[in-house]
Amino acid sequence: MASDLALYGYWRSTAAYRVRIALELKGLTWENRPVHLLRDGGEQHGAAFRVLNPQELVPALLDGERVFTQSLAIAEYLDETYPEPPLLPVDPRGRARVRALALTIACDIHPLGNLRVLQQLERQFGATEAQRAEWVRHWMAQGFAAIETLLADNVATGAFCHGDTPGLADICLVPQVYNALRWQLPLDPYPNVQRIHAACTELEAFRTAVPELQPDAPVAG
């Protein structure tokens, strides 16, 4: 068992959340090394973390002495290095579909509502909290609408995004739904998204990875 895996993340980072699910689905033992994104101006901007990731973003995965960044690249690395259970189907068309679903979230929803973007909206345009929420919900609504259509219109959709086992797309979907709930986006228009989210959250790997169970999560009051 690879006990030299260490994940630098933050409890509420949806990108770190994806990697936690991947690690748990693979049944790997890993060490959780929290990086506090808000303390002292953000520990991700400190010299200690910048050595691991010059992008100053979580997550970063340490495997022995090698560091890996970008959650989807990390997930594919884990899938290639620890093949069971697979996170991608075997056929190139299916793999492309799963990757496209994952990238729709990872490129076109998540980065637009990321902490640094909200900070820049405030800095550059004086965006209020309500305006930042409107911004985040705008991109989430657009993205979820597309994903809902891609799920509803394709026979490859099963109990999960692609077939009846969880994979790379589900790993991205569940944290994004978590974020949608946090921002109070109504999910009624997305029944397939809701159904698959519910199926995922019945699995131990997804349950273990939830933000509130991480060591750096605030204690519920």
Next chain:
Amino acid sequence: MASDLALYGYWRSTAAYRVRIALELKGLTWENRPVHLLRDGGEQHGAAFRVLNPQELVPALLDGERVFTQSLAIAEYLDETYPEPPLLPVDPRGRARVRALALTIACDIHPLGNLRVLQQLERQFGATEAQRAEWVRHWMAQGFAAIETLLADNVATGAFCHGDTPGLADICLVPQVYNALRWQLPLDPYPNVQRIHAACTELEAFRTAVPELQPDAPVAG
């Protein structure tokens, strides 16, 4: 040779530009089907294109009757379906590095300066052209700084982003540099980015894919 490949793109879309380079590197024959992002409120929002991609974004690749979206998913599909020359190294660590470089651009630079985001900044915050330019350059400068460090600090960097043959990271880098020049971002702080960009633009595949040579590009005045 696959003559049933058709790419729906837009001459200046950097995501479509990536796929054009991938198609050319693979030596594939493909049909260019332009989608005008600005005409009539954007052809990507029309019913004809929404059937291909409910995300209403280019590119979309048609391979026979199957449609593929998300430029990186398309590139990986092409790499798995037409393996030569490869766009990714063989070792999982190298693959993870190349994917992380590609995703740094595809997730954390490009989507933040995309047309729809600039339109939303104008709509929601009344952002002026100068403010939109400042916004775009802010994210490009952050992203290029990280990429420059990742390139400079790693022995795997060669004539190209990873070794001495072009691959998935270079496919993303060149269109992003094109975009940086368009937005007049000074590139002096990024010597490795500049060097690799120059090496790529000497190759026929990269030359053929440039925006100004596409059928939908405006005729130079």
